[in-house]
Amino acid sequence: MVRRISISLFLLIPVVGITTDVDHLPSALGIPQAIRPAHSFVFLLVSVGLVLLLTRRADLGAGVLTGFLGHLSVDTGLFPAFSPFSFAYFNLGSYRGYFVAGSILASLLAGYLALRRLRSEGA
Numbered sequence: 557m558v559r560r561i562s563i564s565l566f567l568l569i570p571v572v573g574i575t576t577d578v579d580h581l582p583s584a585l586g587i588p589q590a591i592r593p594a595h596s597f598v599f600l601l602v603s604v605g606l607v608l609l610l611t612r613r614a615d616l617g618a619g620v621l622t623g624f625l626g627h628l629s630v631d632t633g634l635f636p637a638f639s640p641f642s643f644a645y646f647n648l649g650s651y652r653g654y655f656v657a658g659s660i661l662a663s664l665l666a667g668y669l670a671l672r673r674l675r676s677e678g679a
């Protein structure tokens with residue numbers, strides 16, 4: 557049996573997990589910033605939607621979800637969850653377990669979808 561790995565998925569998940577904090581960059585550079593837009597469920601929906609639209613690969617959409625939820629599970633817990641529609645911060649720290657579980661489930665889904673895609677391509 558030959559194990560297959562989706563390199564794009566393997567790289568995407570940690571890249572999303574790390575780059576979610578890029579929205580800290582303006583404040584680190586001294587640029588006034590009212591909100592952290594990447595820590596929002598609206599941003600997540602737009603990101604997953606764009607990935608699905610541009611790549612037509614459901615495994616990559618699930619990979620974005622995996623990285624995002626993984627990031628939220630280790631972050632401060634204080635997020636503008638509905639930015640840019642609401643700039644209110646919500647303390648979601650008590651939901652970390654759900655973020656971890658969601659990230660694990662999304663990663664399993666991403667792996668399943670990637671394997672199914674690779675098999676259908678005959679790779």
Ligand SMILES: [Zn+2]
Nearest residue numbers: 576577595631
């Ligand atoms: Zn963060």
